[in-house]
Amino acid sequence: MRFFDSHSHLQDERFDEDRAAVLGRAAAAGVETIVVCGEDVASSEAAISLAERTERPGLLATAGFHPHEASRATTAALSAIETLARNAGVAAIGEIGLDFYRDLSPRDVQRRVFDAQLAIAARLGLPVTVHSRDAEEDLAPHLETFAAESPLGGEGRPLGVLHAFGGTLEQAQRHVELGFLISLTCAAGYPRNDEARRIAAGLPLSALLIETDSPALPPQSARGTRNEPANVRAAAEVVAEARGIGVEAVAAATTATAEALFAAPVPVVEAPA
Numbered sequence: 183m184r185f186f187d188s189h190s191h192l193q194d195e196r197f198d199e200d201r202a203a204v205l206g207r208a209a210a211a212g213v214e215t216i217v218v219c220g221e222d223v224a225s226s227e228a229a230i231s232l233a234e235r236t237e238r239p240g241l242l243a244t245a246g247f248h249p250h251e252a253s254r255a256t257t258a259a260l261s262a263i264e265t266l267a268r269n270a271g272v273a274a275i276g277e278i279g280l281d282f283y284r285d286l287s288p289r290d291v292q293r294r295v296f297d298a299q300l301a302i303a304a305r306l307g308l309p310v311t312v313h314s315r316d317a318e319e320d321l322a323p324h325l326e327t328f329a330a331e332s333p334l335g336g337e338g339r340p341l342g343v344l345h346a347f348g349g350t351l352e353q354a355q356r357h358v359e360l361g362f363l364i365s366l367t368c369a370a371g372y373p374r375n376d377e378a379r380r381i382a383a384g385l386p387l388s389a390l391l392i393e394t395d396s397p398a399l400p401p402q403s404a405r406g407t408r409n410e411p412a413n414v415r416a417a418a419e420v421v422a423e424a425r426g427i428g429v430e431a432v433a434a435a436t437t438a439t440a441e442a443l444f445a446a447p448v449p450v451v452e453a454p455a
Contacts, residue, residue, distance in 0.1 A: 183433040185418065186440040187216040187411040188365050189277075189311060189345045189393035192241070193228035196397045196408055204410045208239050211412040214437070215240045217393075217444065219277045219311055219345075221248035222255075223262045233271045239411070242273040242444055244311055249279050252287035252295040260295070264302045273444040274342065275303040276311025280324075283316040296324055303342075304331040307448035310342035312362070318349035322356070329360050333448045340443045346395050350377055351384045358389045363443060365391040368401040368413055370420040382424035387435045391443070392417035 187208070197204055208216065216239050220226025226245035233241040245266040247255040255263075267275055278299045280292050287295075303310045310328070314321055325341075334341050341361040346369070347354060354364045364385060370378035382390065392414055400409035401416035418432040425432070 183212045183415075183430055184437045185211065185213045185392070185414050185433050186437040187213055187394050187396075187414040188343060188391040188436075188440050188443075189367075190216050190218055190396040190411055191221070191225075191398075192216065192218045192396060192411070193225055193232050194397055197410075204412070205236065205239060208411040211415060212433075213239050213411050213414055215242065215440070215444075216411045217242045217244060217273065217311070219244045220246050220263075220266075221277055222251045223259055223266070226263060226266050230266060230269055230271055243269075243271050244274040244276040245269075245272050246276045246278040246299055246311070247295055248277050249281040249292045249296065249313060250284065250286040252292045255295040255298070260298050260302070263299065264306070267302060267306055267308060272308070274309045274311050275299050275306075276342075277313050277345065278310060279313035280317035280320055281313060281315045282320065293324070297327070300324060300328040301331070304328060304333070305450060307333050307450045309334060309340060309443055312342055312344045313346070314344060315348060318353045325357070325360055325362065333450055335361055337448050339445070339448070340439070343391055343443060345393060346399065347378075347381065351381045354381050354385060358385060363389055363391050363439065365393045366417055366421060367393055367395050367399045368409065368416040368420075369399040370417060371402045373402070379420065379424045382421040387421075387425065387432070388439060390421060390436055391440050392421065392432070392436050
């Protein structure tokens with residue numbers, strides 16, 4: 183089986199002592215590709231550097247400001263993100279979005295920075311990796327504008343992914359109708375996470391991705407420990423059980439969908455001056 187971990191933070195310092203071993207375990211578990219997501223300029227640079235020097239499993243990087251860090255996203259910093267995103271190893275703008283649970287940055291600042299990064303993605307023909315917590319309904323106007331501006335839709339490609347989705351099935355369906363994918367983590371298997379399993383069963387399989395969000399959100403069997411990409415199979419198993427199908431089918435479908443999402447950017451033709 184081939185697995186694709188669509189969201190991780192392998193550049194995190196918690197992997198500094200054994201990152202090579204973590205990658206080895208991922209490869210042994212059949213994880214062929216891992217997306218390493220940025221959260222600010224420094225972590226985006228680290229993600230790109232890691233992707234450039236790692237071949238097995240293959241690593242892809244994203245560049246972006248997490249909503250927690252939005253207060254630090256100055257005009258210069260956002261310009262730096264756009265410059266980084268032009269690197270050939272960058273597959274998406276992210277991790278971007280809204281977090282109204284922790285509110286570590288003011289909500290108006292989060293919205294402004296989110297829109298600025300969606301505009302970068304549209305200019306560069308890149309998909310987005312979106313974080314949302316207690317803000318699923320608030321995403322709509324932002325994502326609708328991006329859907330109208332991004333060249334990806336015209337190519338029949340997904341516009342992006344709502345990672346570690348914590349909303350309802352009905353909210354997920356609306357995002358899918360707009361052109362986005364929904365990603366589930368190993369936490370979909372937590373006993374109280376019934377809604378995640380409802381999403382796993384209720385959405386088309388073609389609308390689902392799986393991820394670890396390493397080092398966070400380990401499987402139920404490893405609660406309290408550091409998560410890592412080798413565990414992405416646990417997310418696939420939750421989806422498989424919810425749908426009543428084999429893990430092989432989930433692995434094949436989510437890998438194919440992730441490969442389509444994170445393919446080469448769509449060339450954007452600049453309007454004449």
